[in-house]
Amino acid sequence: MIRPSRLHRCESSITLFIAAVSLVPLTLVAAEEPVLDNGRAVYQAACASCHGSSGRGAPPSLLALDTPPPDFTDCDFANREPDSDWMGITYEGGPSRGFSEFMPAFQGALTVEQVQLAVNHIRTFCTDQRWPRGELNLPRPLITNKAFPEDEAVITTLIDAGGLGSILNKFVWEQRFGPRSQWEVVVPFGWLETVDVIEDDGSTRWSSSMGDIAFALKHAFYHNHEKGSIVAIAGEIIFPTGDDELGFGNGTTVFEPFIAWGQILPANFFFQTQLGAELTADKDKAENAAFLRCALGWTTTTGQFGRAWSPMVEVTAGREFASDADIRYSIVPQIQITLNKRQHIMFNIGVREPLNERDVRNSQVVFYLLWDWFDGTLLEGW
Amino acid sequence: MMRRLTILCFILTITTVSLVTAQAPSLFVTADRCMACHNGLITAEGEDASIGTAWRSSMMANAARDPYWQAAIRREALVHPTAAAVIQNECGACHMPMHRFQANAEGRQGEVFVHLPLSGATTPEGLRAADGVSCSVCHQISDENLGEPESFTARFGMDTVTGAGQRQVYGPFDVDAGRQSLMQSMSLFLPAKGTHIQSSELCATCHTVITHTLDADGQVVGELPEQVPYL
Secondary structure (H helix, E strand, C coil), rough: CCCCHHHHHHHHHHHHHCCCCCCCCCCCCCCCCCCCCHHHHCCCCHHHHHHHCCCCCHHHHCCCCCCCCCCCCCCCHHCCHHHHHHHHHHCHHHHCCEEEECCCCCCCCCCCHHHHHHHHHHCCCCCCCCCHHHHHHHCCCCCCCCCCCCCCEEEEEEECCCCCEEEEEEEEEEEEEEEEEEEEEEEEEEEEEEEEECCCCCCEEEEECCCEEEEEEEEEEEEEEECCCEEEEEEEHHHHHCCCCCCCCCCCCEEEEEEEEECCCCCCCEEEEEEEEEEEECCCHHHHHHHEEEEEEEECCCCCCEEEEECCCCCCEECCCCCCCEEEEEEEEEEEEEECCCCCCEEEEEEECCCCCCCCCEEEEEEEECHHHHCCCCCCCC | CCCHHHHHHHHHHHHHHHHHHCCCCCCCCHHHHHHHHHHHCCCCCCCCCCCCHHCCCCCCCCCCHHHHHHHHHEEEEEEEHHHHHHHHHHHHHHHHHHHHHHHHCCCCCCCCCHHHHHHHCCCHHHHHHCCCCHHHHHHCCCCCCCCCCCHHCCCCCCCCCCCCCCCEEECCCCCHHHHHHHHHHHCEEEEEEEEHHHCCCHHHHHHHHHEECCCCEEEEEEEEECCCCCC
């Protein structure tokens, strides 16, 4: 165990910081620490002892850790994580994001700039750039669909603020396949208040039912991290599974093609838009329609890498193809908050305010609970 | 009346015991909390100087696994069945130190046989028992009484007050604050300068073994200097 101390000192003094001395030839005379001014040097010195020079993780026999480091060459995992998450984990340590203590905190040992360099180096391990970067995964608005393919489960609730009672929920399961595609299933269900026609005394009754189940495919055909853009096309088929007499469905199959675009703007702003059509199989049941939805938002965090707050304003416009129809506008101010440390469970709440035809359309309170299930179970990361 | 007093006394004892045990901080961590960072060291000549690898294959890392030791203590316990608990506590001090000192800090005796076979260890206590003379044993020994007879036979000084997360391990060097907190974030220990770590007196705490001779009833009847390379 006992070793000539000076010799030992020159390695241990930089223990981590020279994990691969082969790359930073140290002699006893030049026992200074290597200059950590480029990504490779920082990574080799500070990260490679655990994450391995190749990014796949050092051999388990050397680490003996219960929680092995992730494989950074796995694009499916690596590219979906934005730099900000990785910087936070590296700077503040695994537990700051609900990960293991075995991922140490480099705050104080490395500067934020050096952490960025190390993260930049980690980015070189995934070589397949078909996988869109996590930065393009913008906060999900309440109404507008996103362009980014997701692995998430969302339950959205819309409650009418006036008129007859209406509580409609939509459960959405989204799952990625391949680098840029995703399928999803939508199961709506809810409760509606209707005037009791049998009693005919103005009294009302509540009914509940499942709505029209939908299946959709989405493909992000263009994405560019430098430009901050992502564009996807999608098609959704909505089956008439809901009770249309009671108001829980269209009563006919609807095909809904759309195009969605997400754009990062300067100063932490972002913009998302979705343009689509609803093409119905049975014109007697429902009219064809077109819609345009846009969301402008901004993200800020508590502290440097903490909880994310994203206020957004959405404007939606929809019009049926019938000749006498007007365009229906709504505005939806809202705020999305990440709930847990790992930030993979989020909540968004807002109000959908009709901008016209207010006599027939009610204000609605809209909120969702979102679980990015790829990043951990519901109980992890708190 | 007496009964009530007895019950009260019993309750007080239990509360005190639970308070005392609750207060004992976790003194050690196993080497898996150290090796990831202190391995992968290559000298300028290209020689692997990884501390964890060197330690893992040493006699001391395997001091609790040593079948000869396990056999010797089993024999002692068979010969002196009444003193079996004392023997396990005593023999564990150097060969199974993390478990032994943690148990003592919690007001319990160190045990050996319940932990065998060590390869099946899964609980924190079992893992501490299996890890032998681990990194956080040697490196937490303080300079108190080093070289004095009071420190021999594993009576080295060690902080038993500071809670996990703020405890120190000693080494020969000054470590800057940034690297201290880096090491602390994963290992739960702060590296601190303490050159006594380099002295042979530190090794002498365990390598000076003076055992007690027991008679047939398990009573101490004499002392035997078993190993005294330092003296």
